[in-house]
Amino acid sequence: MTEIRTPRLLLRRWDDDDLVPMADINADPRVMHWVDDGAVHDLDHTAEAIERWEEEWDEEGFGLFAVELLASGELAGFTGLYVPDFLPEVGPAVAIGWRLGQQFWGQGYASEAAQATLEFALQDRGLDHVISISRAGDTASENVIRKLGMVLERETTHPVHGHPLRVHAIDLTEYQA
Incomplete structure (x- = not known):
């Protein structure tokens, strides 16, 4: 099983106990504001999403990690890799x-x-180029992207929802662990 420990977090594969806390996160309009069309997701939608995320792990050798706080064992959400x-x-x-x-x-x-996921992508999974996609105006995500050392690669429009997107990238040659 793939796990990554950081000073405060455990990044791990999903288990059954994660469904309800992740559904609570997905049901929060403030959390979902910048995601797709901004609609909240219910328990069934979250269960289907976790199933897809686990399938991606099996098919691609990477996926979205459940993020657990080491101090309390609480599920904080997810971070990880996906094919867009x-x-x-x-x-x-x-x-x-x-x-x-x-x-x-x-x-x-x-x-x-x-940061731990980026190191996993570049060092463990051997990827030489990783991107991050954010909605224009999502300053919190832009701050994380900047901290990762990613640079703006292109601006585009979401093909379904029509809002502006920003695609940032980093290459292994630019990465500083």
Whole structure:
């Protein structure tokens, strides 16, 4: 089983106990504001998403990690790698993404988890190019992206929802662990 420990977090595969806390995160309009069309997701949608994330682990050798706080064992959300099929113009590509419950915002958890995931992508999985996709105006995500050392590669539009997106990237040659 793939796990990564950081000073405050455990990044791990998903288990059954993660469904309800992740569904609570996905049901929060503030959390979902910058995701797709901004709609919240219910328990069934979250269960289907976790199943897809686990399938991606099996098919690709990477995926979205459940992010657990080491101090309390609480599920904070996810971070990890995914193939951004919804945006074919960037393909073939692997993207890094994250989503944390609002009670975990502003404490550096997203940056800590994303940095560990980027190291995993470049060093463990041998990827030489990783992107991150954010909605224009999502300053919190842009701050995490900047901390990862990613640079703006292109601006585009979401093909389904029509809002502006920003695609940032980093190459292994630019990466400083």
